[in-house]
């Protein structure tokens with residue numbers, strides 16, 4: 416099912432983002448997670464594309480398996496890193512053959528060891544070019560793009576970043592999924608600004624439930640999302656207690672999701688980190704039950 420139809424068929428969708436595990440144990444644990452979360456009938460499950468272009472084949476392999484085993488729509492992430500335009504066309508052709516109807520179209524980050532993203536010869540320089548290429552060659556493919564309520568770390572200012580988001584949307588994206596954030600105020604301000612520049616596609620908030628303080632500090636240091644001081648203080652108070660961190664993080668995410676739903680968001684994209692416990696707790700508290 417394509418992203419447009421998914422969004423049309425339900426006024427509110429949850430989606431779950433996973434990443435390709437590094438080994439067989441990771442695969443087994445991922446599929447346990449998916450068996451727990453698939454009954455909540457997510458609008459789709461998305462699978463990331465390795466930074467620096469690694470694990471490209473795994474993304475498609477996992478998408479195909481998820482679709483086959485859980486009969487749930489999937490979205491394969493794709494970045495421009497290290498690929499020519501033709502490489503990208505070939506990959507999407509394979510994705511299509513594997514039954515993938517949705518692509519999260521991304522520029523990607525610099526590969527390990529490089530300072531900044533570099534477009535390869537005959538490659539694409541930004542996500543808007545990837546969106547345009549997909550629309551040109553695969554017109555009915557569902558397309559998601561990334562959005563940054565707290566600004567992309569490389570962007571010189573929020574207005575320029577927004578201008579480039581609009582460019583991706585004008586190139587043909589169906590919905591935008593945000594970078595993880597912990598300040599609903601930032602998201603709601605961003606949503607207003609999107610509306611002001613004429614962005615009308617769904618802007619879906621990305622929520623990462625905190626389950627480990629050290630891990631979230633590493634992640635936010637890379638992606639630039641801000642941990643509000645009150646939340647950081649609560650997490651610091653339980654820094655030697657993993658279960659305590661889980662409780663603080665998940666309680667925070669429940670409140671965050673509740674408020675976002677009250678503000679009428681079209682869905683929530685969960686960065687599940689291949690684990691189900693936090694998402695299950697949150698969904699339960701939000702009154703979203705598994706369908707048996």
Ligand SMILES: Cc1cc2nc3c(=O)[nH]c(=O)nc-3n(C[C@H](O)[C@H](O)[C@H](O)COP(=O)(O)OP(=O)(O)OC[C@H]3O[C@@H](n4cnc5c(N)ncnc54)[C@H](O)[C@@H]3O)c2cc1C
Nearest residue numbers: 463464466492521522523541542561567569570576579594
């Ligand atoms: C929902 C989501 C999923 C993600 N999944 C993955 C994944 O699977 N794999 C992965 O490696 N990374 C992933 N990322 C991270 C993403 O690759 C990085 O944030 C990356 O740095 C930017 O990608 P983008 O598609 O937003 O790029 P772009 O939209 O191209 O933006 C990148 C930067 O360039 C600027 N810019 C945009 N267009 C132009 C233009 N035409 N001219 C000049 N400047 C421009 C923007 O303001 C921004 O600063 C994901 C991020 C999100 C939010």
